[in-house]
Amino acid sequence: MLHSKRILIGISGGIASYKVCEVVSTLAKAGADVRVILTEGATQFISPLTFATLSRHPAYTDRSFWQPDHHRPLHIELGEWAEVFLIAPLTANTLAKLTYGLADNLLTNTVLASACPVLLAPAMNTEMWQQSTVQRNWQQIKTDSRYHILSPGAGILACDRVGTGRMAEPPEILAYLQSLLYTNGKRDLQGKRILISTGGTREHFDPVRFIGNPSTGKMGIALAQAAIHRGATVTLVHAPVQAELLAVLPSVQLIPTITADEMHQAMLSYSPEADWIIMAAAVADVRPAKVHPEKLPKRSLPDSLPLAPVPDIVADLSQRKQPHQRLIGFAAQTGDILPPAQEKLQRKRLDAIVANPIDQPNSGFGSDQNQAIFLNAQGHQVRIPPCSKLHLAHQLFEFVQAESIHRGA
Structure with missing residues (x-):
């Protein structure tokens, strides 16, 4: 289900980005073709070199977005290339941008330039997650059939708070990606x-x-x-x-x-x-x-x-x-x-x-x-x-x- 599949992974700024290393490594070892985009905030938590090494391909940042060394605009090229798109961790900031169709970096531009299913795995502090504005955005984006969701779990967070906000674990993310690659995102059992x-x-x-x-x-x-x-x-x-x-x-x-x-x-x-x-x-x-x-x-x-x-x-x-x-x-x-x-x-x-x-x-x-x-x-x-x-x-x-x-x- 993974061999030669084209999987695009977007990483926004959060400590949970370390979990995505296991996801990228597992996909690459299974023969998937993996590309990674990091936001500027994500690079403060984890190095693009880490994901380049794990994916066996260059990892892209906003600096890549503005460099004129591509035959076609990078966000168009990546958006058309991807069969499935994972965004993990999804921060409150990136969630708000996706909800309102904003595009001010390589990651959000690539989302708008793609048509494949998008899997979202949020991670944030409990207080942030429970804010009415964040919940409103979360409920709104769930109404868009293109987006598939892995709601955050509960547990001890990096801030030492115990509550909801933990990003889904790699096995759960990997299984959902395989399902999306098989179904192309269709929800034919909706209501069953x-x-x-x-x-x-x-x-x-x-x-x-x-x-x-x-x-x-x-x-x-x-x-x-x-x-x-x-x-x-x-x-x-x-x-x-x-x-x-x-x-x-x-x-x-x-x-x-x-x-x-x-x-x-x-x-x-x-x-x-x-x-x-x-x-x-x-x-x-x-x-x-x-x-x-x-x-x-x-x-x-x-x-x-x-x-x-x-x-x-x-x-x-x-x-x-x-x-x-x-x-x-x-x-x-x-x-x-x-x-x-x-x-x-x-x-x-x-x-x-x-x-x-x-x-x-x-x-x-x-x-x-x-x-x-x-x-x-x-x-x-x-x-x-x-x-x-x-x-x-x-x-x-x-x-x-x-x-x-x-x-x-």
Whole structure:
């Protein structure tokens, strides 16, 4: 999703500019073609040489803007060249200029001379962020479909203040850039409410031992990211997942669960309001018939473990599905993945299913990549070769949308 992509990065004056070093370095190592513009204020925090080194290209400043050594005006050349434009950190000053279409430096002139999607990642002191004028500008620019936003988070700031104003972290920025490169900024899920489950449930038989599986929740998190980037409102019901993985979803409603029973209750509770329901979690099929309230000594562990069934979440969701809703399941399989996925699709009356192999390299549980076969109730199949889970998530949304259009939904 990044190789040979043309990414323009604008940096305005703020201490958070140090975070952009990781963004530029990661993009360049992935094969993207990166160009960097620094405002005069940005050069007081970080050297253009730093970004020139990380991007493998000269970094531009206002001094570059006024030097007559380009065949065409630099802001025109860069604006036409870019496929996506990131501005991070976005200061209150640059935000005001963008809101009113002002252009008094290379960065703001290039914004006006470009037509690609622009991703904005603000960073500033909490008091500055909360000023009514700043908030008015922020709300105004959000109405412009060209601009995509990563709202600042809360935490301790460089001024030692604890509050809102922290710039989004590099992993969140990188994922959004990849989405914009894939979708070209379209918000085709605007107004959709999407409910997603993810992670592997745990069925304890004492406080420290449980029946589980290797699911990390990465696929469901990628689905949530892709949906948010396409304009949807997302609720994510998750089994135990590492906190740093969930940190990239600040605008997603997170519902934590542990057991299949808890996930069952949460999914049924939130499903009536959803337009699409995607069951990406790896849910246990059985649980210990008896749960011990205290840790069993090793000598007391049973030779056999009686098991009991857990609720079939997908089957119950299918029975309650409303006509306008779409229900998508996952089938993690080994060997020939197609027949069991087809059987599950029909038996549970799903609108679509994702069959993905867990016995192939760089696929399935724990991997950052995946591969799959998409199937829908009309018999349409699409084979997805190995790709990032975010890329696969975008392709799944397009597959489901095409089926919905065909059905007139």
